Structures are given as structure tokens and as C-alpha cells.
Amino acid sequence: MPEITHLLTGFHVNTDQGNLGLCTIALLRGRTNILVDVGHQGRANQLAAALERANVPREDIHGVVLTHAHWDHCQNTDMFPNAKIMIHPKELEYARDPKRPDLATARYFLNTLEGRDVEKVVEGAEIEPGVRILETPGHTKGHISVLVDTPEGQVAISGDALPWANSVVTGQPMIIFWDEKEAAESVRKLLSSSRIFYPGHDRAFRLGEGNAVEYFSGDDSLRIMLSHDGVGDMTLRVAPDGTMAPTVIG
């Protein structure tokens, strides 16, 4: 069975000056090494360090699954020259002409795939023993999730189709760029496929009795460095209800 390593935690932190775009990045180690999402360039150093801690050289990443083509999930494919890039054919189509006002899908995304080994993956594709693709459109046209067999049952790495624990309550992703009905259907599909989630912008959680959310993996804080001498640095901590609570560190 493939082993899941939580390389980088997803957060939902926005500011009035722009989005930090911190998505979940997971490593699957089976017969091959596969990454689900690779994040944006601002996280390249953190991703490289996390792989080093996991003892996996970048050259040994054989595959990258992109849940969708939003900038915060897909920019670092060039860090993995030996990886084939797996994406849904409809997402490639969508990236050619993203639905307005989806400014998170950049047209240059398709250029980043030039010269790469791109594999179009659809529902049910087994990309590694015990790892399958689940179509979860709505957030974007060709969004996919990844289902992983583990000793604890089927785990869903759900990207922005189910980006945070709150989606379990609302039945919707955080933002819908493509289609509301499809987005709601995708949340239902994910909830009927799994009780354990690595969501796109939240810590990993499992659902207990009465769908109680139990977080089990991921960082619960992030530090904002405002200067080089540490003055005014700030730590944002995730409160038990999933919101971010600021703690100013002197």
C-alpha cells in the first residue's frame, strides 16, 4: 500500500493585498513516488526542504498529479524534471479558456507543460497500485481528486473540490469558478468515498461520529516575518473552529 507523507500544509489565508495561496502538497510512496499538487513558486524552498526531510531526491519523483490548474497548485512542476504530469483532459481544455472571472488559472500554465510528458487521467485511472483518480469538477471544469488505499481505509486528497473541513458542513467548496451543481455533487462524491481527507487549504482530518472533524496532520500555525530582525513578526494560529487567530510575538 502506498504511504502518504504530508509535505506541506494547506492554509486558507487571504489578505487585502493578495492571496498567499498555500495549498496542501502530499507525497505518495509506493512502487513510484508521486506528488499531488506542487504549490506555487513562493513555496519552492519549503517544498525542497520537505522532500529532503522525507529523503526523496527531486529526481526520484516519477509523477505529479495536478488536481487543477490554479496557480497556487501547479507552478513548481519544473522542480521535477523526471516526473510525468497527470491532469484531467477537461482541465487542459479549461486552461485554454478559463471561465471569467477565474484569474487564478493563468494562460501561461499550458506553456509550463511544453516538452513535458503529460498524461491525461480520468475517473478510475489507477496511477499506482492503490492510487486512483476521482473526477471532482465544479471548482474548475476538470478538477480531480486522488483516492489512496491505506490500512485505515480509503483516503481522499481532495484539492479545492473539498478545500477545508467547513465544506463537510456547507456541502460546497470555498469558491466555485465553474459550476455550482457539479461542485456540490463532487463534495457528496468525496464524502461517500472517504472519511479521511487531505483538503486543499486545511490540515488533514478524519470524520468521527456525527461527522465531527478530527485534525490529525499538518501545521497549526504560520509565522509572518515582517522584518529581518524579528520585530513585529506575527504568528497566525488555527483556532479549534478552523479559523485563523493572530498571536503577535514580540
Ligand SMILES: [Zn+2]
Ligand atoms: Zn483552486
